[in-house]
Amino acid sequence: MEAKQQLAQLSELHWAVRNDDVGKLTELLEQDRNLVNASDYDKRTPLHIAATHDCVSVAKVLLSEGAALNVKDRWGNSPRSEAESAGYKEMVKLLKDSGAEVHAGSPRGHAESLIQAPPPRPSNLDWEIDPNEIELETSELIGKGSFGEIRKTLWRGTPVAVKTIRPSLHNDRMVVKDFQHEVQLLVKVRHPNIVQFIGAVTRQKPLMLVTEYLAGGDLHELLQKKEALSPDRIVKYALDIARGMSYLHNRTKPIIHRDLKPRNIILDEDQELKVGDFGLSKLINVQHLHDVYKMTGETGSYRYMAPEVFEHNPYDKSVDVFSFAMMLYEMFEGLPPFDDKEAYEAATLVARDGLRPVMKATYPPGMENLIKRCWSSYTPKRPPFASIVEELEKMLEEMPAVPKDRLHLRDILHIRRTVHPQ
Numbered sequence: 001m002e003a004k005q006q007l008a009q010l011s012e013l014h015w016a017v018r019n020d021d022v023g024k025l026t027e028l029l030e031q032d033r034n035l036v037n038a039s040d041y042d043k044r045t046p047l048h049i050a051a052t053h054d055c056v057s058v059a060k061v062l063l064s065e066g067a068a069l070n071v072k073d074r075w076g077n078s079p080r081s082e083a084e085s086a087g088y089k090e091m092v093k094l095l096k097d098s099g100a101e102v103h104a105g106s107p108r109g110h111a112e113s114l115i116q117a118p119p120p121r122p123s124n125l126d127w128e129i130d131p132n133e134i135e136l137e138t139s140e141l142i143g144k145g146s147f148g149e150i151r152k153t154l155w156r157g158t159p160v161a162v163k164t165i166r167p168s169l170h171n172d173r174m175v176v177k178d179f180q181h182e183v184q185l186l187v188k189v190r191h192p193n194i195v196q197f198i199g200a201v202t203r204q205k206p207l208m209l210v211t212e213y214l215a216g217g218d219l220h221e222l223l224q225k226k227e228a229l230s231p232d233r234i235v236k237y238a239l240d241i242a243r244g245m246s247y248l249h250n251r252t253k254p255i256i257h258r259d260l261k262p263r264n265i266i267l268d269e270d271q272e273l274k275v276g277d278f279g280l281s282k283l284i285n286v287q288h289l290h291d292v293y294k295m296t297g298e299t300g301s302y303r304y305m306a307p308e309v310f311e312h313n314p315y316d317k318s319v320d321v322f323s324f325a326m327m328l329y330e331m332f333e334g335l336p337p338f339d340d341k342e343a344y345e346a347a348t349l350v351a352r353d354g355l356r357p358v359m360k361a362t363y364p365p366g367m368e369n370l371i372k373r374c375w376s377s378y379t380p381k382r383p384p385f386a387s388i389v390e391e392l393e394k395m396l397e398e399m400p401a402v403p404k405d406r407l408h409l410r411d412i413l414h415i416r417r418t419v420h421p422q
């Protein structure tokens with residue numbers, strides 16, 4: 001076998017072990033029994049990996065297939081010493097009962113294995129949903145995004161929205177235990193302007209995320225209806241979004257949305273707005289978001305994307321403030337930013353040429369200035385959501401009643417589709 005092919009097989013094997021994927025491991029071992037002790041550059045065998053990540057099921061398979069017990073990696077660690085330093089009791093017992101000796105391992109080895117240790121394992125997956133309780137056959141397809149399909153269905157009699165994660169994202173971009181760890185954090189997120197996370201299916205594939213179902217459609221659909229939105233309604237909507245985002249950004253562990261766009265803003269029956277799809281960029285460890293968009297043809301996010309995200313530069317919470325400004329613009333103008341351009345081209349103009357959409361609508365006092373600060377290229381100029389909320393509240397209080405006909409911009413005005421540098 002060619003070296004390149006061998007390497008690919010080895011990484012496939014280690015990946016299966018890392019994910020406690022017994023099926024895949026068995027399949028690979030059936031192809032080549034010698035793989036059971038195949039070690040990588042650091043002399044780490046599949047059993048080392050299973051021990052480091054507490055993957056008991058695959059460890060059992062490896063042991064039954066004759067995995068070497070007392071092998072040491074580059075730092076002198078054995079599978080048992082790895083399990084002991086991480087405190088994985090069941091794994092230690094399994095290895096001990098199989099005859100593994102104790103090895104101290106080198107201090108350097110310890111340090112490295114701690115750095116590479118997975119996030120703490122959720123002690124009780126009480127949010128884990130049994131897929132048999134989700135009525136997928138009778139479900140209604142309500143959307144398709146870059147990460148997967150979304151369906152309306154019932155869970156224990158309650159209407160829920162179920163997002164099924166694309167199988168291709170399971171294998172190469174997601175580590176199930178990290179995913180479980182993140183889900184555990186997301187179920188604790190509670191706010192009136194945030195779509196409530198209910199639970200997830202993480203122990204079986206396809207992986208699923210389950211949230212409350214909201215019956216009012218999304219902001220994109222609402223804007224497409226070409227109904228004029230009165231300024232006070234827009235400011236109220238903006239307040240809903242800003243409050244939800246302020247909550248996410250001000251948590252002890254802040255959550256950056258990174259994909260704020262009208263499709264991710266969902267309305268409930270009372271026309272209250274809720275931010276959905278948050279935490280997904282973290283849940284699904286998408287390092288190459290562009291590849292996912294390319295792969296799925298879902299490019300809608302680009303139009304609202306902060307330049308630093310588009311250009312793969314370091315970024316912070318203020319990327320959400322940028323996207324918020326683009327949505328505010330769309331609500332007032334009745335057209336998406338750079339409507340005459342493809343989404344990708346629009347993002348290129350924003351990032352490369354520093355362009356911003358032209359503002360033509362009637363904005364309440366202070367609003368134009370707020371939007372311009374929010375989409376500033378200089379990120380410290382973008383206000384945090386907590387102060388955006390204050391500004392919007394003040395604006396709402398002071399807003400004069402504007403005759404409605406001035407606001408039917410989409411229908412009344414012919415909006416020239418031009419762009420200008422800021």
Ligand SMILES: Nc1ncnc2c1ncn2[C@@H]1O[C@H](COP(=O)(O)OP(=O)(O)OP(=O)(O)O)[C@@H](O)[C@H]1O
Pocket residue numbers: 142143144145146147148149150161163195211212213214215217218259263264266276277298
């Ligand atoms: N909790 C929900 N309740 C009701 N409808 C929802 C809910 N979540 C999503 N939807 C609907 O499903 C559509 C698709 O959502 P989804 O998050 O999969 O895709 P997206 O946001 O367009 O894409 P991406 O995943 O690339 O961000 C939304 O636009 C919305 O209309």
